[in-house]
Amino acid sequence: MGNGPSQLLYLPPQEHDGRRATLVDGAADERAARRNLREQIVRLERQLADAFVTAFPMGGLPQRSTAVCAEPRLLDLGELEIVRDELSQRLHEARTMISRCADEQQEKRLLLERMLLEPGRYRFARISCEDLGEPGCGAWQVRPRLGLVGMLMGWWQVKLSSGCPLAGGRRPFSGPARS
């Protein structure tokens, strides 16, 4: 038996009122569920925005479209659940990536500290600033003092290169200017 309003017209008055109350309750419940899902979407969007900003210096988050339709619409319960689940999945992936990058950077920082304490044990080891999560294109490297003499004498030191002045390299030559 359908739940459409046309069937309600043939029910006895008491049953009719009860069925309508059930329908109203059902519609109200569904609206409340949609409102709840929208609140979850707002929270997830906020957390994803924070994750995006955090992950940006680490190379950024992978872009993936989560649009469920091409034009703005009132989404039903199922569509809102899809949006919520995809946001949740993206947030989980973002946090996993951030956590992995943070662990790698922490390992590199520990290695740098060991290099500074005992440079002789880490000959020619090299850690870039990018690996440490720092800006710039410099690099920490264990090098011998005085070149070959230092290598023979075991005089090792950690040096921070200043990086290159043009991080992206020189602009390719575009030919002579047109008159």
Add this chain to the structure above:
Amino acid sequence: MTGEATGRPLPSDPGFVSSDVAAEFPGLRLDWMTVAAPPGRLRSSPPAVVERLGYLANRYRGASVVAMRTKPIPHAYRAFYRQIGLDPDVERIPAERVAVERLLHGGFASVDLITDACLVALLETGVPIWALDAGAVDEKGLGIRTTTRGDAGWQPGSEYLEPGALAVVDGSTVHGLLFADPGSAGAVRPRTTRVALFSVAVAGVPAIHVDESLWICADLIRRGDSGE
């Protein structure tokens, strides 16, 4: 409008939001106002507006654009985009769209007075403004509703719209989809004498920002129109 004569901010009218949409999005609102347009042609912006665009362009840096989505107003629009099925990383919210264009092109190019006024209002407040020919808006005024079967497309000669889309409408005409540029049927033309400015705000966008955005836009058009 008395404000035009006195130079005070012009009063805006709250547009209607259909009951089904308002029930789902209690914070969704459309405000609109009309303002006299420069007569005869779409005149270029006065130097002060072009200078202001340049000044506003200097506010943008890469880091601030990256962090923009964590600010309250862009966040509110981004969350709303998700709630209506759009992906704000693909279909960017207006504030982010102009910020990305600024980073790509190095500045804001002046188009005409009305376009520039809408852009300045968006840059100052984060609340987008769109302009329509006020003559194309009927007496019911502007509002938001879902399209129904039989609604004609807003481009001349276009086909019927898919029902269920959120759109900016008046009593009889669909002027465009929500957050999209209005169609050519109601577009501002050289013969336009009055411009209808409207903004769409969502939950989380303070009303004062909406009012300020409309006032900035109307004020720039009024000043540009009088040659100030």
